[in-house]
Each structure stands twice: as C-alpha cells, then as structure tokens.
Amino acid sequence: PNVTSVYWAFDKKTTGPSRTLPFDTINKYKATIGFDITGYKNGCGKRDTIDNITIQAKPSITFSTEGITGADDAEGTGKICLNATGVKITAATNVNNPKWKWNGTTGAAIYEPEPNTTGLMTYTVNVTDNNGCSNTKQYNLTVLANPILRISDDGGTNYELTGKGKVCEKEALTLKVKPDVEEAGMSYTWTTGVAGTANGNTYTIGENVLTDDKTFIIEGVNPNGCKGTTKYDLTVNKYPNTKIKWDNKCAGENVTVEIENASNNAQYNWEWTIGSETKTASNTRYVTQQL
Numbered sequence: 001p002n003v004t005s006v007y008w009a010f011d012k013k014t015t016g017p018s019r020t021l022p023f024d025t026i027n028k029y030k031a032t033i034g035f036d037i038t039g040y041k042n043g044c045g046k047r048d049t050i051d052n053i054t055i056q057a058k059p060s061i062t063f064s065t066e067g068i069t070g071a072d073d074a075e076g077t078g079k080i081c082l083n084a085t086g087v088k089i090t091a092a093t094n095v096n097n098p099k100w101k102w103n104g105t106t107g108a109a110i111y112e113p114e115p116n117t118t119g120l121m122t123y124t125v126n127v128t129d130n131n132g133c134s135n136t137k138q139y140n141l142t143v144l145a146n147p148i149l150r151i152s153d154d155g156g157t158n159y160e161l162t163g164k165g166k167v168c169e170k171e172a173l174t175l176k177v178k179p180d181v182e183e184a185g186m187s188y189t190w191t192t193g194v195a196g197t198a199n200g201n202t203y204t205i206g207e208n209v210l211t212d213d214k215t216f217i218i219e220g221v222n223p224n225g226c227k228g229t230t231k232y233d234l235t236v237n238k239y240p241n242t243k244i245k246w247d248n249k250c251a252g253e254n255v256t257v258e259i260e261n262a263s264n265n266a267q268y269n270w271e272w273t274i275g276s277e278t279k280t281a282s283n284t285r286y287v288t289q290q291l
Helices: 023-028
Strands: 005-008 013-015 032-041 044-054 062-066 069-072 077-081 088-092 099-102 105-107 119-128 134-144 149-152 163-168 173-179 187-191 197-199 202-205 214-221 227-237 254-259 270-274 277-281 286-290
Touching (some): 088 119, 149 214, 163 173, 173 214, 277 286
Parallel strands (some): 163 227
Antiparallel strands (some): 005 013, 005 032, 062 088, 069 077, 099 105, 099 119, 119 134, 149 173, 173 202, 197 202, 254 286, 270 277
C-alpha cells in the first residue's frame, strides 16, 4: 500500500515517504548512517531498517603555483604581471584517478593561464572521484599592468614612447625616462654600450665619449615586479674634414686653397684676411685668392 508518512528514527522526524538529507545532517552522523523507518497508513504502521549506508566524503582540492607573485595557495589568490609567461596553477586531491575540469573543460590537473588582460581573472577547477563525488574550488588571479616608459633627451621637457636623436661626435648627452604612472620604488636598468653615469631614471654621457651610433635600452621595474621598456636610437654625426692644402705661388699669382679629402654632403664656409680686408665664401670646397 502507498505510505502516507514515515517516521525516521535516527533523528526522530516524521516526513513524507521520501527524504533528502542535507550535507549538515550527513556530516553530523559521520561516515555511515542507518535508518530505522516506520511507515503509517490509516493508523497502521510497519517498521523496517536500512543499515550502514556509507557517506562518501568529497575529494579535497589544494593548489600549488609557479610564476605567481604573492601567491596564497591556501586561499587560492595571487598576482601576476600582464603577459607574464611560465605561469602554472596545479590542483591536487586526496583520491586516486581523479577527473579534472578547468573552467568547464576536461583536462589535466595543471592549468596554464594566459594573462593578456588586466584585472581579476577567476579560474574554476572541478574534481570528480571514482564514486562520482565531486568538489569545486576557485583560484582568483589579479593581473597587474606593466609600467609604460617614455624617454626624453631635452632634460625632461618632452617625452616619447621611443626616442630618436642626433648629436655631433664627442658631444655630451643626457637621457631621462619616466613611467606614465609614477610609483615609489621604481628601479631602472640601462643597457647602453657606452660609458656613462646611471642615476636612477637618468643616464649622462660626458664629452669626448660618443663616436658611433648607439641604441639605448631602458627597463623599468615597479614595486610589483612588473616590467616596462623603452629605447632611444642615437645617430652620432662625424665632424667634416677641415684639413686644407695649397700650392706655393709667387706674388701676383692666384693661389687656390682647398679642402683635402672633403667630406661628402658637408657645407664649407670660408673666412680669410688679405691685409686689412676680410673675405668670406660659402658652401664651396675651395677658394682662389690673388697674392
């Protein structure tokens, strides 16, 4: 006959003919529970028992990580810089032959995030054991922005994402970098290939040093360990050759004075004195003067 109500002896409750036990109840009665059941209909009752129903515990989930700054694996939190590589989140459990899913996709216990956007990224892992019991846990990863550096060659008046400039051979040069977002504790590394003095975000090269074109690479690291770079391409212009030559002439003759091995594309401007008279000539490689 259809049973209208059931008395459950283990917790002394009367309900309908079926019952769903919440986790708190299962946990209260530990790993196994038995049921002493009395069913009633029309005042008539019948008793039955079900012994030792085993309650399977959920599989555990713990995390270990690689390449994550300030990771709290117990809490499932950490920080990483934008576009960082070598980042791994490894999940472990206490059961054999677990089945893993990361963000709903079946896979291995190891997940390799691709931090290509800033902000909070949440990764959800699920593990299922051979009994069909499962557990879910999240790892919250904060992706931090890298510093954006700009460089100046005019004492800090104008800054560019990448710099380009020209100086004459052996002239002095001072370069200065700054991040778009100023942060206390920024550190800088200068790769220059030329002798100079680094002082934090400033690099100074004295006179009589620069003789060839150079490329400067500057890396800035903020307190979170995130890195940004910029570069400066320098062209060093050589001075034109100014050695002159002439042939000895007698009085009254014309003498031609010219640049020996004149530099290509150089503009030569002349000034000379004959007695009390000063003469000039522009953009020529030689001049002629009557003696």
